Amino acid sequence: MPVDEITCDGVDQDCDGTDSCSARANATLNGALDDEGYGAALAWSDGVLWVGAPFDPGGGRLYTEDALARVGGAFLGTALAVGPSGVLVGADGTVEDTEGAVLASGPGIGGVLVARDGRWLTRTRTGYRWDDATEVNLGNRPDSLALGSELQVAAGFAFGDTALAASSTTLARGARDELGWSILAWDVDGDGTDEWLVGAPAGNRVDVLDPGTLAVEATWTGGVGRFGHALAADVRGVYVGAPMSGSDAQGAVWTCSPSTSVCTLLETGTNPQDQLGFAMAVGGGNVFLGAPGGPGTPGYVLVR
Numbered sequence: 001m002p003v004d005e006i007t008c009d010g011v012d013q014d015c016d017g018t019d020s021c022s023a024r025a026n027a028t029l030n031g032a033l034d035d036e037g038y039g040a041a042l043a044w045s046d047g048v049l050w051v052g053a054p055f056d057p058g059g060g061r062l063y064t065e066d067a068l069a070r071v072g073g074a075f076l077g078t079a080l081a082v083g084p085s086g087v088l089v090g091a092d093g094t095v096e097d098t099e100g101a102v103l104a105s106g107p108g109i110g111g112v113l114v115a116r117d118g119r120w121l122t123r124t125r126t127g128y129r130w131d132d133a134t135e136v137n138l139g140n141r142p143d144s145l146a147l148g149s150e151l152q153v154a155a156g157f158a159f160g161d162t163a164l165a166a167s168s169t170t171l172a173r174g175a176r177d178e179l180g181w182s183i184l185a186w187d188v189d190g191d192g193t194d195e196w197l198v199g200a201p202a203g204n205r206v207d208v209l210d211p212g213t214l215a216v217e218a219t220w221t222g223g224v225g226r227f228g229h230a231l232a233a234d235v236r237g238v239y240v241g242a243p244m245s246g247s248d249a250q251g252a253v254w255t256c257s258p259s260t261s262v263c264t265l266l267e268t269g270t271n272p273q274d275q276l277g278f279a280m281a282v283g284g285g286n287v288f289l290g291a292p293g294g295p296g297t298p299g300y301v302l303v304r
Helices: none
Strands: 004-010 011-015 029-031 042-043 047-053 060-062 068-069 079-083 086-091 094-097 102-105 112-114 119-123 128-131 150-151 170-172 182-186 193-198 205-209 216-220 230-234 237-242 254-256 263-267 279-285 286-291 300-303
Touching: 042 086, 042 286, 047 079, 047 086, 047 279, 086 112, 102 119, 128 193, 182 230, 193 230, 230 279, 230 286, 237 279, 237 286
Parallel strands: 042 279, 079 112
Antiparallel strands: 004 011, 029 300, 042 047, 047 060, 060 068, 079 086, 086 094, 094 102, 112 119, 119 128, 150 170, 182 193, 193 205, 205 216, 230 237, 237 254, 254 263, 279 286, 286 300
């Protein structure tokens, strides 16, 4: 969770204690190559925006904003997660760090889902596992980030400072709603304890859960096109990505007010298949909105 508050353009912003105020208005970061998927994954760490471009046929590419950091194997940069020692990079079969060191390797590892306390959770062909090879049961669709109609969470599987309920706790909602595609810890009601925001993009909703019981406290709706595919938050509100929104998957990002549960359209993609809202990150007084694009386009990231 952010700990320091600074002022950027007259707006109070929370930063992570290492950031400087670098708010930029209406900037666009562009990918270098068509079909590379620039913006498919984003992470902000120590004042640097990391951007994954995993789809280039010659190998995935990792950027620091508009500077190419390195080119790697298949699907390098398919997922990014911030750990205590830097950014972890998901690739096909490996988890690496931003310096290129292979931290874990195994069949079917498709990307880093979460990092916490020096550990990270990855997806395998048979399910999910921590870096120490401890298997974690997170639902009935192990070959997809979607968890079907169930969300089963392990203790400590957290983006914030509050651990979830015991691993035996199961939350079930509507069938095939893909509940659990995205998950974010955020203090929605301002009581000092993180609630859990859980996206169900096939149902176009985000559920706000009690951190202890996982009871649903509120449900946010309003967007379509996989509303809930990605989540991010800062003091301005919670950002919800809907990358398939629009007549041709232009994509959209919404802001939802924790106090009112009202969601307002923030930004829409410009071109067919932009898929704006596929990934998001916050830092330095900005929110970064990924639009990996469709065939024949390089992808981009909007800075707001």
